[in-house]
Amino acid sequence: MKIYEATQADEVVPALIIGNLGNADLGPEVSTELEMGFEASMLDGRMSIDFTKYDQTTRDALIGVQEAPSFGTEEATLRNLGETTNKGYEAILNVSPVRSDFLDWNVNFSYSSNESEITDLGPLQNAGGNLQLGFPIGVEYDPVVMNPTAVGQAEDTELAVLGVVFPQEIIALGTRMTFSQALTLDVLFESQVGHSRTIGIGWATARRETWPHCFGIQNEFNANGRTNLTPNQVVTCVPGKIDWGAWTQDADFIKLRSASLSYRLPDDLIPGTRSVSLSLQGKNLWQTTDYQGLDPEATDRGLDRGEYAFEYYNMAPPRILILNMQVNF
Amino acid sequence: MRNWTRRAGLPAVAAFAVVLSGCDLEVLNPGAIQDADVVTPELMPVLVAGASAEYNDVQDNYAFDIARLSDELAGTGSYGSTQDFRTGFYTDQDAEGDWEQMHEAAWAAGQAWTRLQEVLGGSESSSVLGARLFVYQGHAYMRLGEAYCKVAFDIGPSEPRANAFARAKASFDQAYTIASAAGSGADQWRLAAKLGQAQAEFGMAVEGTGSWATASAAAAAAIAEPGMTIDFSDDAIYAQGANTNLFWIETWNRAEVGVYRTLAQAMYENETDPRTKFTKCGEWNDLASAYPDNIPGGVTKTGNCDGDGSGAHQGADGDHAHYRQDIYDDRGSDIPRASAIEMYMIMAEAALQGTPDYATFIGHINTVRAHHGLAALAAPTAMGNFLQWPYTADDVTDANASTANAILDRERYANLWMQGKRLYDLERWNHPFLTSDGWITGSTSVADRVSCFPMPRNECQLNPNMAGDPACG
Numbered sequence: 001m002k003i004y005e006a007t008q009a010d011e012v013v014p015a016l017i018i019g020n021l022g023n024a025d026l027g028p029e030v031s032t033e034l035e036m037g038f039e040a041s042m043l044d045g046r047m048s049i050d051f052t053k054y055d056q057t058t059r060d061a062l063i064g065v066q067e068a069p070s071f072g073t074e075e076a077t078l079r080n081l082g083e084t085t086n087k088g089y090e091a092i093l094n095v096s097p098v099r100s101d102f103l104d105w106n107v108n109f110s111y112s113s114n115e116s117e118i119t120d121l122g123p124l125q126n127a128g129g130n131l132q133l134g135f136p137i138g139v140e141y142d143p144v145v146m147n148p149t150a151v152g153q154a155e156d157t158e159l160a161v162l163g164v165v166f167p168q169e170i171i172a173l174g175t176r177m178t179f180s181q182a183l184t185l186d187v188l189f190e191s192q193v194g195h196s197r198t199i200g201i202g203w204a205t206a207r208r209e210t211w212p213h214c215f216g217i218q219n220e221f222n223a224n225g226r227t228n229l230t231p232n233q234v235v236t237c238v239p240g241k242i243d244w245g246a247w248t249q250d251a252d253f254i255k256l257r258s259a260s261l262s263y264r265l266p267d268d269l270i271p272g273t274r275s276v277s278l279s280l281q282g283k284n285l286w287q288t289t290d291y292q293g294l295d296p297e298a299t300d301r302g303l304d305r306g307e308y309a310f311e312y313y314n315m316a317p318p319r320i321l322i323l324n325m326q327v328n329f
Numbered sequence: 330m331r332n333w334t335r336r337a338g339l340p341a342v343a344a345f346a347v348v349l350s351g352c353d354l355e356v357l358n359p360g361a362i363q364d365a366d367v368v369t370p371e372l373m374p375v376l377v378a379g380a381s382a383e384y385n386d387v388q389d390n391y392a393f394d395i396a397r398l399s400d401e402l403a404g405t406g407s408y409g410s411t412q413d414f415r416t417g418f419y420t421d422q423d424a425e426g427d428w429e430q431m432h433e434a435a436w437a438a439g440q441a442w443t444r445l446q447e448v449l450g451g452s453e454s455s456s457v458l459g460a461r462l463f464v465y466q467g468h469a470y471m472r473l474g475e476a477y478c479k480v481a482f483d484i485g486p487s488e489p490r491a492n493a494f495a496r497a498k499a500s501f502d503q504a505y506t507i508a509s510a511a512g513s514g515a516d517q518w519r520l521a522a523k524l525g526q527a528q529a530e531f532g533m534a535v536e537g538t539g540s541w542a543t544a545s546a547a548a549a550a551a552i553a554e555p556g557m558t559i560d561f562s563d564d565a566i567y568a569q570g571a572n573t574n575l576f577w578i579e580t581w582n583r584a585e586v587g588v589y590r591t592l593a594q595a596m597y598e599n600e601t602d603p604r605t606k607f608t609k610c611g612e613w614n615d616l617a618s619a620y621p622d623n624i625p626g627g628v629t630k631t632g633n634c635d636g637d638g639s640g641a642h643q644g645a646d647g648d649h650a651h652y653r654q655d656i657y658d659d660r661g662s663d664i665p666r667a668s669a670i671e672m673y674m675i676m677a678e679a680a681l682q683g684t685p686d687y688a689t690f691i692g693h694i695n696t697v698r699a700h701h702g703l704a705a706l707a708a709p710t711a712m713g714n715f716l717q718w719p720y721t722a723d724d725v726t727d728a729n730a731s732t733a734n735a736i737l738d739r740e741r742y743a744n745l746w747m748q749g750k751r752l753y754d755l756e757r758w759n760h761p762f763l764t765s766d767g768w769i770t771g772s773t774s775v776a777d778r779v780s781c782f783p784m785p786r787n788e789c790q791l792n793p794n795m796a797g798d799p800a801c802g
């Protein structure tokens with residue numbers, strides 16, 4: 001159904017503009033899902049496993065389709081023309097190697113994978129740059145240099161999928177050790193792989209000739225043109241030739257998500273209290289990644305709209321230290 | 330009982346106050362409005378105002394892009410786009426916004442016209458509302474033709490830009506017919522349509538699908554149209570509360586672009602030309618270098634500006650003195666789409682085609698100059714060259730810029746400054762600015778500045794008829 005939106009025009013008079021053309025033939029999405037799995041516990045509860053496999057297919061998927069701008073409206077219109085698949089695994093393993101009065105040690109491992117794909121778009125090859133047939137939902141689609149290392153040559157570019165928004169695999173490993181029911185060490189590592197980000201800040205800053213990693217290339221270009229530069233260097237650093245896609249990078253990482261050390265004081269140590277505990281917790285303390293932006297998880301506008309994720313107007317997740325003292329009376 | 334009174338008393342007083350005030354607690358913001366509800370004659374003015382909003386929403390962005398790409402304004406700020414545009418670089422992605430919005434403006438006007446036909450039962454053909462719609466539509470087509478190297482419509486393949494002017498002409502013709510039938514209540518739109526007709530004929534003349542004689546005749550007819558005065562212009566409307574003029578935002582509210590090192594600066598400094606009026610908010614401390622790239626002496630306040638945006642005396646990049654344009658001196662300053670003055674410029678340029686008629690040419694030029702209180706110029710005796718970049722104050726004086734092309738260059742620039750016309754002029758004149766190097770910072774520019782907008786990337790990606798089209802590279 002076509003709808004209008006109220007706005008103001010001219011010297012602040014009321015106005016109506018077309019908000020969306022609507023689609024009278026729109027119907028519901030139809031999803032089928034096969035999910036199977038098991039839970040197991042053994043060794044007197046010292047080991048447990050939780051495993052799930054899912055395979056979902058959505059037909060008549062509602063896809064917001066933007067017509068070519070020459071049609072007239074910029075607004076995407078929903079259509080039942082898509083088929084998407086979404087499948088993966090989730091596995092959780094908990095182990096308690098030691099249970100004693102002196103030491104209680106637990107280890108947790110989890111693994112999940114997710115693989116989505118747009119398998120049908122009706123007559124379309126794409127439904128906007130982020131939705132490409134044959135690829136996961138949410139991709140970066142931009143020119144890629146086909147001759148990246150050909151020194152002195154002009155860049156030869158083609159449009160291609162450069163990266164995927166959502167991580168394809170997430171792996172977490174955590175452990176908790178409690179000594180004498182008083183001192184507890186808790187550590188959690190996490191890794192995400194199979195996705196990418198675009199370093200918008202680098203892209204913009206290089207254009208302004210203030211990105212330090214590009215100074216050498218820019219000086220070389222000003223002195224000798226592209227003679228001694230590769231096309232990849234040119235589209236990354238030379239103002240006027242810089243391409244957004246050149247700043248798209250794999251965003252795989254391993255992070256120390258959190259680590260904490262807490263200590264419960266002996267119950268009678270402080271008169272008048274029932275219990276006292278101290279804890280020091282740190283978040284985002286360490287990471288390893290080849291990604292060169294602020295942070296491989298930083299995004300300008302979140303991930304909830306299926307759009308490609310990039311850094312621009314955002315801060316990196318902060319490193320946090322929390323010192324806590326809890327007293328119960 | 331006391332507790333009940335305490336709890337219920339305040340809401341009761343509030344409710345009573347509402348009753349006394351006459352407020353009926355009706356929800357005034359209706360949210361999305363269904364198509365089936367927009368079918369009454371009373372709502373048609375609101376629908377037409379929406380079409381106006383669609384056009385106004387893009388006119389300032391469009392003209393601002395062209396000002397930064399041409400020699401109308403100099404980027405002195407920190408926007409990535411400004412950095413690129415001032416070097417003459419403009420990509421198929423940069424071209425998307427204006428393309429989308431101009432097409433939407435033309436489309437919205439067409440959609441509204443269809444609804445007028447359904448609701449007004451034939452009276453739309455003599456309604457000021459109908460005339461307005463076709464003026465908006467005609468100008469949307471005009472802007473596409475003036476800016477884009479190739480155009481496309483209705484998800485079709487690329488077409489010559491002359492086709493955009495032909496569409497504009499058809500829209501303006503219809504606007505004129507409807508406005509004439511509407512009577513005195515549509516005088517403003519009858520005049521606007523007449524200006525639009527001449528603009529479209531001018532575009533077709535430039536592209537070779539029309540003629541300069543026809544364009545000149547159309548401009549003369551516009552001037553002769555009853556009610557036309559030399560200061561009449563058909564404007565995209567901006568207002569404090571509805572849609573702020575982007576030029577004002579970026580020069581008064583911010584200091585993202587300025588007039589430093591533009592032709593406007595040279596003209597205003599030479600003869601206080603009111604058409605290129607600006608104010609020096611900051612001034613270089615070190616003027617030893619004509620164009621001090623690194624500003625060793627810095628910038629000081631002149632005390633002429635009291636704006637508080639991101640630093641009124643220097644550009645938003647912190648490097649450059651801010652020379653603030655004063656034509657759009659209010660957030661609600663309107664931007665001309667077409668004007669009677671532009672008609673004189675069309676007639677003047679037409680007089681130079683074929684065997685130049687210098688007397689007629691300078692007559693039109695001087696008519697406009699006199700309107701602005703400027704001294705008359707002597708008739709040129711040769712065509713000469715367009716102005717050489719970079720412009721110096723001496724080069725553009727009345728005495729030194731005295732050939733026909735130099736005068737045309739300078740006068741058309743001044744009369745149409747920041748109206749989105751300059752890039753098309755530079756291109757069709759193969760102006761030296763397009764191939765000369767240098768700008769404020771870094772003194773580098775791309776080998777050939779962009780002279781028209783490329784086919785936007787999203788049109789190439791989403792339009793199946795663009796597959797393999799040369800316009801998409």
